[in-house]
Amino acid sequence: MPDGFFDAPVSVGAGVAAAAGIAVSLRGAHRELDDRTAPLAGLSAAFIFAAQMINFPVAAGTSGHLMGGALAAILVGPYAGVLCISVVLLVQMLFADGGVTAYGINVTLMALTGVLVGYGVFRLVMRLWPPGAPRRAGLGAASFLGALASVPASALVFVALFAIGGTADLPLGAVLGAMLGVHVLIGIGEGVITALTVGAVAAVRPDLVYGLRGQAAPLQIRTPETAEA
Amino acid sequence: MKTGNRRFLLVFLLIALAVAGVLSHYASGDPDGLTKVAEDKGFAAQEKEHALADSPLSDYAVEGVENERLSGGLAGVIGVGLTALAGGGLFWAVRRRGGRTPADAPAGR
Numbered sequence: 001m002p003d004g005f006f007d008a009p010v011s012v013g014a015g016v017a018a019a020a021g022i023a024v025s026l027r028g029a030h031r032e033l034d035d036r037t038a039p040l041a042g043l044s045a046a047f048i049f050a051a052q053m054i055n056f057p058v059a060a061g062t063s064g065h066l067m068g069g070a071l072a073a074i075l076v077g078p079y080a081g082v083l084c085i086s087v088v089l090l091v092q093m094l095f096a097d098g099g100v101t102a103y104g105i106n107v108t109l110m111a112l113t114g115v116l117v118g119y120g121v122f123r124l125v126m127r128l129w130p131p132g133a134p135r136r137a138g139l140g141a142a143s144f145l146g147a148l149a150s151v152p153a154s155a156l157v158f159v160a161l162f163a164i165g166g167t168a169d170l171p172l173g174a175v176l177g178a179m180l181g182v183h184v185l186i187g188i189g190e191g192v193i194t195a196l197t198v199g200a201v202a203a204v205r206p207d208l209v210y211g212l213r214g215q216a217a218p219l220q221i222r223t224p225e226t227a228e229a
Numbered sequence: 230m231k232t233g234n235r236r237f238l239l240v241f242l243l244i245a246l247a248v249a250g251v252l253s254h255y256a257s258g259d260p261d262g263l264t265k266v267a268e269d270k271g272f273a274a275q276e277k278e279h280a281l282a283d284s285p286l287s288d289y290a291v292e293g294v295e296n297e298r299l300s301g302g303l304a305g306v307i308g309v310g311l312t313a314l315a316g317g318g319l320f321w322a323v324r325r326r327g328g329r330t331p332a333d334a335p336a337g338r
Contacts, residue, residue, distance in 0.1 A: 001263060002276045002277065002279065003276070003277040003279065003280070004275045004276045004277035005267075005272065005275055005276070026323055029320065029323050029324075030323050030324070030325055031325060033320055033323065033324040033325060034324055034325045034327075035324065035326075036234065037324075038317075038320040038321050038323075038324040039234075039238050039317060039320075039321070040238065040241070041316065041317075041320040042313050042314075042316035042317025042318075042319075042320050042321070043238055043241045043242055043245065043313060043316075043317070044316075045312050045313070045315075045316030046242065046245045046309045046310075046312040046313035046316060047241065047244065047245040047248070047309075048312075049245070049249065049308050049309055049312040050245040050246070050248035050249035050253070050305065050308075050309050051248060053248070053249055053253040053256060053289065053305055053308075054248060054252060054253060054256045055256040055257040055258070055259065055261060056256075056257060057257045057259060058262070061259050061260070061265065062259055062260065062261070062262060062265040063256075063257035063258075063259040063260065063261050063262075064261055064262050065256075065261060080320065083316075083319060083320070083323075084316060087312060087315050087316045087319060088312055088316075090315070091308055091311050091312045091315060092308075093279075093281055094281065094284055094286050094308075094311070095284065095286045095287065095288065095289050095304065095308060096279040096281045096282045096284050096286075096287040096288055097279075097288075097289070099277070099279065099280075100279070100280045100281070155262075155263075158263070166272070167272070167275045168271065168272035168275050170270055170271065170272060174270060175266065175270050178266045178269060178270060179262070179263075179266050182262040182265065182266060183262050185262075186261075186262050201241075204232045204237060205232055205237050208237075
């Protein structure tokens with residue numbers, strides 16, 4: 001999101017929220033990451049930077065791209081996920097993409113909201129998935145639904161912030177309807193990309209996927225190497 | 230078969246580089262959801278020029294590289310590299326030292 005959409009109080013307020021969220025995430029990520037998973041977290045951020053360049057068509061004359069909060073959180077953990085998106089947003093500034101004074105708002109929408117809702121729905125679906133049903137399908141469904149939900153959720157927070165301190169006086173109901181409509185469509189793309197990416201990583205390295213930790217029956221590929229440990 | 234750590238990370242990095250360096254050329258040029266709503270609802274004019282609009286990487290193109298495909302691809306590769314370095318450095322610094330938790334130790338390496 002560019003600069004100019006929000007007044008100073010909302011920009012500063014979101015900046016404070018973003019700073020607090022990043023500070024909490026720095027502590028949380030310490031528990032989530034170790035020697036094995038820290039490099040994956042760095043590359044997940046790089047992958048999300050790349051994926052955000054890919055705008056896909058969602059309706060006539062409209063496109064969308066990955067936000068990545070749900071994807072990052074499922075792969076490397078919610079705290080590290082917040083940091084992933086915050087790093088991506090920072091690097092994007094060098095490309096004159098995503099405002100400078102809007103950084104706090106972008107972190108609030110895409111990192112904090114995206115991760116909270118995306119990972120929250122992911123966990124919920126994982127918990128509700130029947131124990132007897134295929135684990136792999138459960139991981140895919142949870143990833144898809146978490147990512148799908150995260151996009152309109154961010155759009156909703158955008159409109160809420162716009163109601164508080166948007167720089168244009170607009171009929172909020174119409175803005176809300178338009179934002180939710182298009183972002184549900186973008187959310188479907190977000191869900192597909194997230195489920196495919198999580199599925200691909202889980203297929204080769206299930207041990208690295210944060211969202212699979214603590215599973216009663218972890219999705220694990222048995223080899224002599226893992227069996228003897 | 231289990232993929233080793235280095236091999237897995239290398240493949241993941243190569244995929245990110247390919248997406249940013251090659252696939253990005255085929256991305257839709259239509260406005261994204263927010264931009265479209267801003268245009269339709271009449272707040273697009275509120276957008277301010279980016280403070281770093283003069284950046285040599287502005288708008289995902291490398292200044293001085295004329296070929297559009299090359300310029301965009303190079304910008305994507307640079308972005309992936311910068312993000313990997315910044316993210317990798319940050320996560321390596323905040324990680325838990327001394328390796329594994331008991332829970333995930335068996336699946337390690």
